[in-house]
Amino acid sequence: MSFSGKRIIVTGAGRGLGAAFAVTLADQGADIIMTGRNTENLKSLAESIRLRTGRKPETHTLDMADISAVTLFAKAMRDAAKPLDILINNAAQWLPGKMDQSDAYAISQTITGIVTGTFLFTRGLIPLLEQSGAGDIMNIVSISGIANTPLLGASVAYYAAKHGQAGMNDGLRQELKGRPIRVQAIYPSYIKDISPLNEAEWNATPESKSWATNRDIVETVIFALSRPRHMTLASIVVDPDSGGLF
Numbered sequence: 001m002s003f004s005g006k007r008i009i010v011t012g013a014g015r016g017l018g019a020a021f022a023v024t025l026a027d028q029g030a031d032i033i034m035t036g037r038n039t040e041n042l043k044s045l046a047e048s049i050r051l052r053t054g055r056k057p058e059t060h061t062l063d064m065a066d067i068s069a070v071t072l073f074a075k076a077m078r079d080a081a082k083p084l085d086i087l088i089n090n091a092a093q094w095l096p097g098k099m100d101q102s103d104a105y106a107i108s109q110t111i112t113g114i115v116t117g118t119f120l121f122t123r124g125l126i127p128l129l130e131q132s133g134a135g136d137i138m139n140i141v142s143i144s145g146i147a148n149t150p151l152l153g154a155s156v157a158y159y160a161a162k163h164g165q166a167g168m169n170d171g172l173r174q175e176l177k178g179r180p181i182r183v184q185a186i187y188p189s190y191i192k193d194i195s196p197l198n199e200a201e202w203n204a205t206p207e208s209k210s211w212a213t214n215r216d217i218v219e220t221v222i223f224a225l226s227r228p229r230h231m232t233l234a235s236i237v238v239d240p241d242s243g244g245l246f
Helices: 016-027 039-053 067-080 104-132 156-175 199-203 214-225
Strands: 007-010 031-036 058-061 086-089 135-140 181-188 235-238
Touching: 007 016, 016 031, 016 039, 016 214, 031 039, 039 058, 067 104, 086 104, 104 135, 104 156, 104 181, 135 156, 135 214, 156 181, 181 214, 214 235
Parallel strands: 007 031, 007 086, 031 058, 086 135, 135 181, 181 235
Antiparallel strands: none
């Protein structure tokens, strides 16, 4: 599969894993649309991508926990009527700690952004993914979304939200069966945050006992998206080699 000319939207693209997706896929010729909560991060990354590739991604400030903003943005994309090839649902608000250490607002924002916002955004873009004739939805979940895994520092709210996102992934795959949209998910464990903009770090060989890196997750997702259309890698669990976390 070539990503040249593919329209790809990445949520939570201002930093970390989302930024790594945006840079790597832009390097491979994709036309990137980036969303995130931090406008300056998005603009800075878009300029870095322009300097690397000669093509500047679209950037849109978007909080996935703002249901009205999510719904209106998806509608604006439908109104523009440009086919969308790939949606990478990466945005998630991390919330650690015990449940009595977070206020109601933080808990609500975490669950709303990861579950409700992501679901409504995905639902709103399905017509554009279908219009492409070979759309892909890639959900970046977490091992927190797998039954009976330990919390590993995550709050109950985050853990519950990721279980909800896992359910969304399974439900979407069933409901969209027979339509030209493939639904896949990856369940990473802890990730070391590295950037393709730092080539030395990006190309370094990790030690055998190190965490997975952004590069590991990006390359696994690219592998899944590159499979022939008769294949769906429904759930990919990425765990360190040193005995695993669960």
